[in-house]
Amino acid sequence: MKVEKLMSSSIWACTPDATLDQAVRLMEEHDCGWLPVVPGRGRYHVVGVITDRDICLAAHHLGTSLKKVHVREVMTVDVVTCSTQDETSTACARMRRSQVRRLPVVDEEGQLAGLLTLAHLARASGERASFGVTAKDVAKTLASIAKPSAAPLRTATAWGT
Numbered sequence: 001m002k003v004e005k006l007m008s009s010s011i012w013a014c015t016p017d018a019t020l021d022q023a024v025r026l027m028e029e030h031d032c033g034w035l036p037v038v039p040g041r042g043r044y045h046v047v048g049v050i051t052d053r054d055i056c057l058a059a060h061h062l063g064t065s066l067k068k069v070h071v072r073e074v075m076t077v078d079v080v081t082c083s084t085q086d087e088t089s090t091a092c093a094r095m096r097r098s099q100v101r102r103l104p105v106v107d108e109e110g111q112l113a114g115l116l117t118l119a120h121l122a123r124a125s126g127e128r129a130s131f132g133v134t135a136k137d138v139a140k141t142l143a144s145i146a147k148p149s150a151a152p153l154r155t156a157t158a159w160g161t
Helices: 020-029 051-064 090-097 119-125 133-146
Strands: 034-037 048-051 102-106 112-117
Touching: 020 051, 034 090, 048 051, 048 112, 051 090, 090 119, 112 119, 119 133
Parallel strands: none
Antiparallel strands: 034 048, 102 112
């Protein structure tokens, strides 16, 4: 099954120049914990992602108002994406390899088209048609994502303090 059949095409994004306060408000208003970062309004390439966890860690390490910190200062720039035309198995493999629960979905021009989450895959595996996603695929992906990260934690120095 193609990713475009499962993805959510109704997503919210922020710009690198947005403040963390603005990103938090978007997450709260739209009940999400993750935002793709795009260079402006409209259709754009994804230049980063920011999570509620990124914001919490930045608040802790920087010790300043979220209104004074810009998304570009704490966003993840090594963004793993999938294509609308990728098979769901390909998307699962990317999630496992990158240990992420969410993938921005891009169209044939590399423009942000939607979002695919582990939750999308889990729901699909429980449906009768299953969209080509099995419970085993979801469990394997979750197990890979849940492995402790080998990457060191960011230190206060890495946050610019």
